[in-house]
Amino acid sequence: MRRRGFVGTLAAIPAAIPALSAQEFPKLEFAVPDAGAEPTPKFFSKPQFAALKKLGDLILPSINGTPGALEARAPEFLDFLLGESPADRQKLYRDGLDTLNAQSRRTFNKAFDGLDATQSDHVLAPLHKSWNYAEPADAVGAFLRAAKADFLAATVNSREWIAVVSQRSRNASGTGIYWKPVE
Numbered sequence: 001m002r003r004r005g006f007v008g009t010l011a012a013i014p015a016a017i018p019a020l021s022a023q024e025f026p027k028l029e030f031a032v033p034d035a036g037a038e039p040t041p042k043f044f045s046k047p048q049f050a051a052l053k054k055l056g057d058l059i060l061p062s063i064n065g066t067p068g069a070l071e072a073r074a075p076e077f078l079d080f081l082l083g084e085s086p087a088d089r090q091k092l093y094r095d096g097l098d099t100l101n102a103q104s105r106r107t108f109n110k111a112f113d114g115l116d117a118t119q120s121d122h123v124l125a126p127l128h129k130s131w132n133y134a135e136p137a138d139a140v141g142a143f144l145r146a147a148k149a150d151f152l153a154a155t156v157n158s159r160e161w162i163a164v165v166s167q168r169s170r171n172a173s174g175t176g177i178y179w180k181p182v183e
Contacts, residue, residue, distance in 0.1 A: 041076075043083035043090070048097040050113040052078065052147075055100070058120055059127075059151050065164065069151045072158035078150055089146075096143025103140075 041049035056069030056078075069075065082093050097112075100123060104112040108119050115123065126141035127148065136142045155161055 041079045043079050044094070044097065047101055047111060047113075048094060049075065049079060050111065051097045051100050052093075054113040054115070054120070055097075055124075055147060056151050058117075058124065059148050060155050067155070067158070067160045067164055069155050072155040072160045074151050074154035074158065077154045077158070081150075081154075092139075092143050092146060096140060096147065099140050099143070 044052060053070065053075045056075050060069040060074070062068035062071055078093075082090055100112040103123050104110060104115055104119070107122070108115060112120070112123065124144065126136065126138065127144050129136075129141070136145055
């Protein structure tokens with residue numbers, strides 16, 4: 001009997017509410033959660049995340065209207081991705097970013113994200129070595145090589161990059177092959 005009484009009460013509720021016009025209800029505007037606020041890093045510390053953003057901007061800057069790593073929000077994606085990655089990959093990134101900050105402080109008395117282009121170029125010297133199939137012997141070189149590949153993959157697979165590139169070429173259809181924000 002309790003269930004029948006409950007269902008009967010539910011059936012009577014619409015009759016009890018007076019007919020309201022659509023103009024009485026406010027229209028709510030919806031936004032993508034990532035557009036409403038600045039995301040906070042979940043895996044990296046604030047100094048590490050600042051260094052990661054600077055590194056992404058240096059590795060893949062915006063060129064001729066094509067979004068770079070920052071516009072494609074690649075650092076935020078990598079923060080999520082590395083939070084779910086194996087421990088050795090996490091250690092590679094954390095140690096690499098800490099080393100970039102330590103080298104910057106030792107050489108220029110400021111964190112990596114505060115360096116200008118010439119100073120950053122000095123710290124990122126391992127990226128200027130010619131590429132070969134062998135893994136770099138030093139930890140910073142291995143980190144920079146992995147970060148470069150990850151930034152490239154995250155940027156060219158982003159919604160922002162696909163939207164711009166698909167406007168420029170008949171062959172790039174913008175088929176929705178990009179990473180989606182984690183909700």
